[in-house]
Amino acid sequence: MTTNFSYGHSHVFWDFIFRSIEDSDELEDNEKVITIISPWLRDISVGSSNIPAEDLRDYLGGYRGSLSKLSDVFLAMENELGFEINILTLDSTDTVLPKSERTWLDQEATMIDKLVGLDRENPKINVLKQLGVHAKMYVFPSGALTGSVNLTNAGLFLNGENLSRTDRDADQQGYRQICINAQAQLQGAVSYYTGFRIDNLTHIIPENELSDRPLTGMELERSNFPNPNKNPEAYIVPPRFALGDIQNSGSHIISEEEQFELHKWCFWFEKEMRNVVKQYYFEFAKRMNQWLEAENETDDLSQIWHKLLIVKQHGESLHDSAIKTFKRSSWDDSDFLPGSFPDLGNFSPDEALIYGTVINDLWTCIYGSENKPFSDHSKPEGINLLDKSLYFFTTQVLGLPPKQTNDEKVKKFWYKLEDYFWAIAWVRNRHGHVNGIPRKRAIECQAALIKFNKRVLKPFSQYMMR
Numbered sequence: 026m027t028t029n030f031s032y033g034h035s036h037v038f039w040d041f042i043f044r045s046i047e048d049s050d051e052l053e054d055n056e057k058v059i060t061i062i063s064p065w066l067r068d069i070s071v072g073s074s075n076i077p078a079e080d081l082r083d084y085l086g087g088y089r090g091s092l093s094k095l096s097d098v099f100l101a102m103e104n105e106l107g108f109e110i111n112i113l114t115l116d117s118t119d120t121v122l123p124k125s126e127r128t129w130l131d132q133e134a135t136m137i138d139k140l141v142g143l144d145r146e147n148p149k150i151n152v153l154k155q156l157g158v159h160a161k162m163y164v165f166p167s168g169a170l171t172g173s174v175n176l177t178n179a180g181l182f183l184n185g186e187n188l189s190r191t192d193r194d195a196d197q198q199g200y201r202q203i204c205i206n207a208q209a210q211l212q213g214a215v216s217y218y219t220g221f222r223i224d225n226l227t228h229i230i231p232e233n234e235l236s237d238r239p240l241t242g243m244e245l246e247r248s249n250f251p252n253p254n255k256n257p258e259a260y261i262v263p264p265r266f267a268l269g270d271i272q273n274s275g276s277h278i279i280s281e282e283e284q285f286e287l288h289k290w291c292f293w294f295e296k297e298m299r300n301v302v303k304q305y306y307f308e309f310a311k312r313m314n315q316w317l318e319a320e321n322e323t324d325d326l327s328q329i330w331h332k333l334l335i336v337k338q339h340g341e342s343l344h345d346s347a348i349k350t351f352k353r354s355s356w357d358d359s360d361f362l363p364g365s366f367p368d369l370g371n372f373s374p375d376e377a378l379i380y381g382t383v384i385n386d387l388w389t390c391i392y393g394s395e396n397k398p399f400s401d402h403s404k405p406e407g408i409n410l411l412d413k414s415l416y417f418f419t420t421q422v423l424g425l426p427p428k429q430t431n432d433e434k435v436k437k438f439w440y441k442l443e444d445y446f447w448a449i450a451w452v453r454n455r456h457g458h459v460n461g462i463p464r465k466r467a468i469e470c471q472a473a474l475i476k477f478n479k480r481v482l483k484p485f486s487q488y489m490m491r
Contacts, residue, residue, distance in 0.1 A: 034174050034188045035181040039074035041165040042098065046084045049106040050350055051383045051454060052166055054339065057108045060164040060207045063176040064115035068094045068136035073181070086355035096139045103150055106353060111226050112140065113214050116154040137217055145218040153214035153223060162207050168192040169203040192460065271471050278461035287467055290474050291453040295387070297482050299378045302390045304489070306330040306374065309414040316408070331377040335403040336389045343390070347372050347381020384450050391415070392439055399436065411435065423484045442480065445473035
């Protein structure tokens with residue numbers, strides 16, 4: 026879905042920047058890319074975002090550098106969060122537009138000097154130029170803006186301009202096409218100062234996301250929901266009102282109260298799933314044949330499994346991913362009890378799960394990668410996560426009858442939960458976004474939370490209380 030704007034351009038521009046910052050912990054490294062294409066550039070004030078600088082510092086994990094201009098924000102995103110930001114503008118020698126007017130060019134150069142830094146052959150942020158640039162495109166991980174708006178004060182605040190907003194979640198094909206068009210615009214561009222080609226730019230060209238595929242395996246739960254006031258033991262965390270009370274009919278976007286309650290449930294679900302993963306590997310990692318057979322593997326597998334399990338497509342273990350995430354979050358000694366600051370070279374499994382996992386990682390810990398279920402992301406074939414450990418966990422903890430269960434039945438058990446998990450993750454990952462939660466997604470998430478409560482969380486809780 027694409028939305029057109031004839032005013033409020035600054036608001037939607039800053040909204041995409043803030044969403045990129047908010048989502049940074051959940052983005053893969055190759056998704057942390059922002060592409061700005063604008064023939065004219067100005068270093069607009071952060072004050073135009075209507076977000077106080079101190080709140081923006083909180084967004085950036087307590088960043089202590091200057092945050093008065095857009096260039097400051099881009100540099101902070103690059104340095105603190107690992108974003109790659111590529112900016113394409115019109116070559117100042119182009120005679121098609123009167124860009125040689127010195128006053129305007131000096132203002133642009135001041136901004137670009139700041140973005141590039143002192144070493145122009147190794148810029149902090151890639152700024153490129155090309156003759157004949159006329160397109161105005163702003164591509165972010167969560168969506169894109171296209172139209173007639175230059176990245177200038179006049180374009181964002183004064184002129185009567187048109188801007189079209191395409192959200193990645195709502196229109197994946199449209200967003201993907203914009204990404205391809207933006208990449209084509211960059212072809213043949215050269216470094217703003219050196220005039221050399223830059224050939225190693227990263228581009229966002231997304232494939233269809235697993236969490237946004239049609240949810241075909243879900244059986245909607247529509248009736249007989251336990252009343253939390255009369256039967257609180259039916260829930261791990263009794264809600265203020267029963268799951269199931271979010272109705273199929275009503276506004277397209279659920280109300281703030283419904284969204285708040287749904288978010289609470291997603292929060293508790295994620296917290297409990299961390300406990301599930303923690304107990305699973307603590308108790309059953311020793312049954313992983315491939316780990317047991319590895320050479321020189323003499324350590325207690327219950328204490329090092331997070332260093333062996335590869336949860337990122339680029340080959341990062343849960344342990345290493347957690348440390349990387351922890352460092353980006355700018356924790357310091359004052360955030361912990363005296364003497365309890367984690368060892369940044371050697372996280373425990375608990376610390377890795379607390380500080381380093383997004384909700385998608387929790388599913389990978391159990392189910393494996395989306396391309397090869399029940400295998401982690403290690404190359405070439407991945408570690409077989411069904412290699413005894415998941416069998417014993419599913420039968421002994423979650424209650425499948427051991428004598429009637431084989432590997433195929435274990436797979437079938439988790440296959441049935443796959444769509445439910447991604448329905449929950451979709452809502453969880455979009456909490457707080459300005460667009461709200463569509464009622465259809467809320468109903469799917471609600472049904473999924475009920476299913477997980479019944480099939481996984483309650484049996485796990487009962488097992489732990491034995």
